[in-house]
Amino acid sequence: MAREEKIRYLRLKQVFDKALNQSISTLKNWEKVSACFPEYASNRENAANLSNCQSQVIEFWTEICKREFEDILKERNVKEKLDELDELISEARERLRNLPRDDHGNGGVPSIDELSSAQLIDCNLYTQRINAAKELDKRLDKLNKINQHLEDKLEQLDCSIESEKKELSCLYDRFIGKSVDTMPDETLAQGLNDMLQELSESQSS
Template identity: 25%
Template sequence: MPESIMAAEMPNAPLDRSPSPASAPPVASAPGPRAAALQKLYNDAINHVLKTCSYDNFAKCFPTPSREVPQSMRQLHEQFNEKLGNQLRSNFEDVLRDRNVVPSLNELDRLVEEAKRRKTRAQEEGVESSPMPNLRPHTLPAAQLYLAHLSPSLAQASQDIQQQQEVTQAENSELLDRVLQQRSEIATLVQGLENVVADLDASVATLKPEELDALREEGRDVDEEMRMVT
């Protein structure tokens, strides 16, 4: 078949393919404005908690050690605050990582900035936005909406902290039982020693003076023999 006839029978197919939609830019792993604000808010809350746990409040829980060894109690208070702050920050970092919070907030920042750029570009090009339906805006405050989004993460963090507190309380109860048992054993031992001393005193009281002198003389002889041997 001649090439001219084949060209006439074939439809005019477009040579250029439609361009594929542009892929979304990668989400930055570094904290954006919202993620940084969330981290700052939590750090401020931790600092407030640690300031509330001042040395004066801490010392009221342990009046006797605070009066007897104040320097050691101050060191213990500093170590307690440092460990508590590190534990709270570590738990918060675990929640951020497990819930993928930072990338999600960064993606929200990107979408908001993209929407602002599109709106600005449309205004510069004179394109009027489509009329929005008459929707009634919600009346919820920003804090309530913010907490509604964070409630699952906060609930999980609260559950983890409660489990740690239960474990710590169980360990403290076991330690208290051990201390009480040791005190009982010490009291029994002291009572036994007091009984032995009382028996010795009673035995000495029943001895006659000449018997006491004989015992002293025998003790001196034994001491002399031991010195000669050594």
């Protein structure tokens, strides 16, 4: 977009200048100012002093307002945002001009005031369905992550149980399943049998 086409920031400045001039118009009116101090202004020297004060107040008030206005513009990045808005509007107008036209020269996309109540409702419902679908996708993704986490934990637990079962089987073969010179400890044997049975039941469940 050409520089001269970015007019919104310029218009904002013009509106501010107009509002400022209106706000100080009373201060610029000597008749109203002198009417506030009729006795003092009746003397020529005093009137000159009052006129000088009037000029200083106007200058001070104008400077303060302009400074605060400029600070607000910089703080909120107004110029860049308005220039960007000008560019977006210009781009939208250009796209609208490039839309295919019918035999009557009308654009292919109707304006919003040409839509019926039913069409407006359909547009609103479509937007709501799109938003609802996005929200459901987010929830589904969250559930999938939770399920995957649980599945990983179960696999780790299963591997841990299988490892412990193998260790207990080795102990069983070592101390009970094979013939040894001494009789096995019945308490140890029973404990190992109970642990193996418990592991088998937990794994099968």
